[in-house]
Amino acid sequence: MDLSRAQVPHGLVHVIAERCKQCDFCISYCPVDVLEYSEDTNSKGHHFPVVAAGKEQACVFCRFCDLICPELAIFTSESQADASDG
Amino acid sequence: MSIPVEANISLVDKHPADDLLRADRFPHILCPGCGIGTVIHTYVRAIMESGVDPDRHVCVSGIGCSGRAAGYVNVDSYHATHGRALPFALGIALHKPDLVVTVISGDGDLTAIGGNHFIHAARRNINLNVICINNFNYGMTGGQTGPTSPKGARSPTAPDGNQDHPFILPHLAHAIGASFVSRWTVLHVRQFQEAVLRMMEKDGFCFTEVLAPCPTSFGRPNNFAQGLHEMEMYRDRCHIENGVSRMSDLQIDIMDPDWPIIVGNFVDVERGSYGEHA
Numbered sequence A: 001m002d003l004s005r006a007q008v009p010h011g012l013v014h015v016i017a018e019r020c021k022q023c024d025f026c027i028s029y030c031p032v033d034v035l036e037y038s039e040d041t042n043s044k045g046h047h048f049p050v051v052a053a054g055k056e057q058a059c060v061f062c063r064f065c066d067l068i069c070p071e072l073a074i075f076t077s078e079s080q081a082d083a084s085d086g
Numbered sequence B: 001m002s003i004p005v006e007a008n009i010s011l012v013d014k015h016p017a018d019d020l021l022r023a024d025r026f027p028h029i030l031c032p033g034c035g036i037g038t039v040i041h042t043y044v045r046a047i048m049e050s051g052v053d054p055d056r057h058v059c060v061s062g063i064g065c066s067g068r069a070a071g072y073v074n075v076d077s078y079h080a081t082h083g084r085a086l087p088f089a090l091g092i093a094l095h096k097p098d099l100v101v102t103v104i105s106g107d108g109d110l111t112a113i114g115g116n117h118f119i120h121a122a123r124r125n126i127n128l129n130v131i132c133i134n135n136f137n138y139g140m141t142g143g144q145t146g147p148t149s150p151k152g153a154r155s156p157t158a159p160d161g162n163q164d165h166p167f168i169l170p171h172l173a174h175a176i177g178a179s180f181v182s183r184w185t186v187l188h189v190r191q192f193q194e195a196v197l198r199m200m201e202k203d204g205f206c207f208t209e210v211l212a213p214c215p216t217s218f219g220r221p222n223n224f225a226q227g228l229h230e231m232e233m234y235r236d237r238c239h240i241e242n243g244v245s246r247m248s249d250l251q252i253d254i255m256d257p258d259w260p261i262i263v264g265n266f267v268d269v270e271r272g273s274y275g276e277h278a
């Protein structure tokens, strides 16, 4: 297999900030540590997940943050960009 | 509502599963770190992947925090009285056999006050899918000890630790005749979703126990003050053993840090569902 040409799926993270209750599941269980807490809070005072600096290309679209979220406050979409280029 | 826009995130106001939720009721009332929301999420995803029109799915819950599930899903749903989700659901299942009827309720609702309905619905192999959210206590009413509370667990009704032997729910479900029996946790989201899908396609009485954190009521007095603490315990101690050979091995001793918790799909048999030979 030519690893330099292997296509790694790449995802974009979307957040519904108002639903987040800061349970930490998405941040703890992202396998590539894409997420960290926002500096801002939502109207209930919870910090919500954002993409950590330098991790903009790191999401592998495993969808685990979406599946595990008890609030349905986060999901990912597959990005068309070829991760092996970046 | 003012959410500051962070540069490095796409902030949106709708989730792809929202059409199957009563999204106007979100954020839901469940506590931060409670596992019940993940069960609702998984059920909704299973509906989307079931290939069955959402109009043919029905959700029935009893009373309790787990019993809130029926109120958050946008399919025909019923919030029955305490312990009576199963009699209500089996009425629907028998009258309208083309519907996919799923009961989502708590350990207390299904196996304490509703325990008698549980054993007889399984014995008769009624065509129902039962998701029992086991958070080891009566979460909604303040964390009282119930039939799944582990030995030694502290609660307002057992301040020195529970002295009773808990039910092993998959063992019980198997003994009373369930056609499908599994146990997962809300950390095992993918396997749990597969089990729910299997229940949806299978005839007869199907049962999944899903372990879920209740940080507020069970967790605080038992060293799981955050949902994440209990999730970490699942991660450290769960072993997947599909088709486990001895159901008694499914005993959970949550207080013993070395005690393995076995999860998996344990039973999947054909037994002829109720009314099939009528």
Ligand SMILES: Cc1ncc(C[n+]2csc(CCOP(=O)(O)OP(=O)(O)O)c2C)c(N)n1
Residues within 6 Å of the ligand: B063, B064, B065, B066, B067, B082, B105, B106, B107, B108, B109, B110, B133, B135, B137, B138, B139, B140, B141, B146
């Ligand atoms: C007939 C009746 N008895 C008692 C109650 C009080 N009650 C409400 S919820 C509940 C226990 C629910 O426990 P469980 O099913 O485990 O749900 P959880 O809140 O833990 O998700 C009890 C005893 C009630 N509502 N109705």
Ligand code: SF4
Residues within 6 Å of the ligand: B029, B030, B031, B033, B034, B035, B036, B065, B066, B135, B139, B140, B213, B214, B215, B216, B217, B218
């Ligand atoms: S009391 Fe427990 S079960 Fe009820 S919403 Fe809070 S964490 Fe969940």
Ligand SMILES: [Mg+2]
Residues within 6 Å of the ligand: B064, B066, B106, B107, B108, B133, B134, B135, B136, B137, B138, B139
């Ligand atoms: Mg309970």
